[in-house]
Structure formats: structure tokens, C-alpha cells
Amino acid sequence: MNWGKGIVITLIVFISLMVGLVTICVKQDDIHLVTEDYYGEEIRYQDQIEKMINANSLDYKVLDYDGQLKKVDLHLPAGSKGTMHLFRPSDARLDQKIDFEITGQNANAFDLKTLKPGYWKLKLTWSENGVDYFHEEKINI
Template sequence: MNWGSGIVLTLVAFATIMISMVVICVKQDDIHLVTQDYYEQEIKYQEQIDRMINANALDIEAMEYDSQLKSILLHLPEGSKGTLHLFRPSDARLDQKINIDILNSNTNTVDLKSLKEGYWRVKLTWIEDEKEFYLEKKINI
């Protein structure tokens, strides 16, 4: 084998590897963005910061996770309305949103036994007396 054949063989091998890498990358279908409207949410982030400040100023722990019962306990006053977003960072197809409407002041429970085991972020957004709040907890089921 001479130098010319070795160089051509090396270039062909390199091109084959690069083409197969591109094909593998294009065929992946499990790539998920954190949210579909990422740019819109980034622009509105100051509102989110205000919601977090409001929630941190509360005297009560509005949301807690009970690992024994695999449930979220909500301690919100009557008339509070909001959304509980169960966010799975590794697979957006498992995400769930649950509407919350507190009709009585007793502790409200959201059962999480049906969720796949692993790491979850639980995001609670609610409105109470025309004021918006946001809490986030990281849990392992």
C-alpha cells in the first residue's frame, strides 16, 4: 500500500464516521426542551421572581411531600386556585398538570402513586386574594 491509498482510505473512513454520526443524531426522537415556549417564559421571568418572593414571605409551608404515602400535601387557604405541574426532566411525555381549587381549609392531598419512580420537580402556582404565588419542590418517588 502506498501513501496515496492510505490517505484516501483515511478520508473515506473519516467521512463514513461523520455521516453515521449525523444519521444517529437525526434519528433521535427523545430530545425534549424544558418547555415548548421557552423564549416567552424567559421574557416573563420577572413575574415568576415576584411569585417566588410572595411564596417565600408566607408563614406556612404551602406544599410538602409525604414519601410514605407518595402524595403532596397542600396547605392553602379556602378560595385559592392554581395549577400543580408535575415535571419530569428526563422525559417530557410524563409531565402532568393538575388544576387546584381549594374548597375547604383542610389539608388537600394529591396522590402521586401513579407516577413513574424517579426524580420529579413539583411546581405549584396559585392565586390567593388577587396575589400570585409559586413554589417548587424536587422529589424522588
Template sequence: MDWGKGITLTLVAFAAIMISMVVICVKQDDIHLVSQNYYEEEIKYQEQIDKVANTVALGREVLAFDGQLKKVDLNLPVGAKGVLHLFRPSDARLDQKIDFEITDPAAQSVNVADLKPGYWRLKLSWSENGVDYYEEKKITI
């Protein structure tokens, strides 16, 4: 084999590898952004900081996870309402949002035994007495 054929085979092999890599990358369908509306959330970030400051000022733990019973306890007063976002960073298809309104002080827990095992973030945003709050907790099921 002479130099011309060797160079030609090398370039053809390189082109075939590059084309196959492009095809593989284009066919991937499990690419998830952390958030679909990232830029809108970034603009509202100061509001989020204020909500976190309000939560810290409460001086109590609002969101508690019991790993053995696989439940999340919400320590909120009657009349509080909001959203509990069960956020899975590795797969957005597993995310869940649970709307709630506390009417019974005894029933303030959410069963998470049905969630896929792994790393989760619990994002709790609620309002009580006209003040907005936010707390986030990282858990492993």
C-alpha cells in the first residue's frame, strides 16, 4: 500500500467516526435542562431571596424528612397554602408538584415511598398571613 491510499483511508475513517458521533449526539432524547424557563426564574431571584429570609426569620424547621417511614412532614400552621415540588435533578420526567392547603393540624405529611430511589430536592413554597416563604431540603430515598 502506498502513502496516498493510507492517507485516504485515514481521512475516510476519521470522517466516518465524526459522522457517527454527530448522529449519536442528535439522537439523544434524555437531555434535560435544570429548568425549562431558566431566564424567567433568574429575574425573579430577588423575590426568592426574600422568601428564604422570611423562612429563616421563623426560627423553626418547616420541612422534615423521615427516612424510615418515607414521609415528609410539613410543620405549618392552619391556613398556610402553597406548593411542594419534588425535584429530581437527574430526570425532569420524575418531578412532581403537590398543591396543599393546611386545614387540619394533624394531617401535615406527604408519603414519598412511591418515588424512585435516589437523590431528590424538596422545594416548599407557601404563604401564611400574606407573607411568602420558601425552604429547600435535599434528601436521598
């Protein structure tokens, strides 16, 4: 075998490898964005900062997560309305949003046993007395 054949074989192998890798990358379908409307979320982030400041100024703990029982207890006053977003960073298909309204002392526990074990972010957005709040907590189920 001479140099010419060796170079041609090397180029053919290299091109075949590149075509194979590009084909694999194009067929990949499990790529998930954090949010579909990323740029719109970024523009509205100042409102989010104000909600976080409001939540940090509260003199009580907003939620407790019990890892043994796999449940979340909200400590919000009656009349609070909001959304609990269970965010799975590794797979957006597992995300869940739960709307809630606190009507009394017993209406503030949420069972998380049905969620896939692993790392989750619990994003709590609520309003009480016309003021909006946001609290985020990282949990492992």
C-alpha cells in the first residue's frame, strides 16, 4: 500500500465518522429547554425579583418538606392563592404545576409520592392580601 491509498482510506473513514455523528445528533429528541419562552421570561425577571424580596421579608417559614413521608406542608395564611411548580431540571416532561387555595389549616399538605425520585426544584408562587410572593426550594425525593 502506498501513501495515496492510505490518505484516501483515512479521509473515507473520517468522513464516515462525521456523517454518523451528525446523524446521531440530528435524531436526538430528548433535549429540553428550561422554558419554552426563555427570552420573555428573562424580560419579566424584575417582577420575579420583587416577589422574592417580598417572600424573604416574611417572618415565617413558607414551606416544609418531609423527605420520609414525601410531602410538602405550606404554612400560608387562609385566603392565599397560588401555584406550586414542581420542576425537574433533567427532564421537562416530568414537570408539574399544582394550583392551590388555602382555605384552612388542613388544606395545606401536598403528597409527592407519585413523583420520580431524584432532584427537583419546588417553585412556589402565591398572593395574599394583594401582594405577590415567590419562593424556591431544592428537594430530593
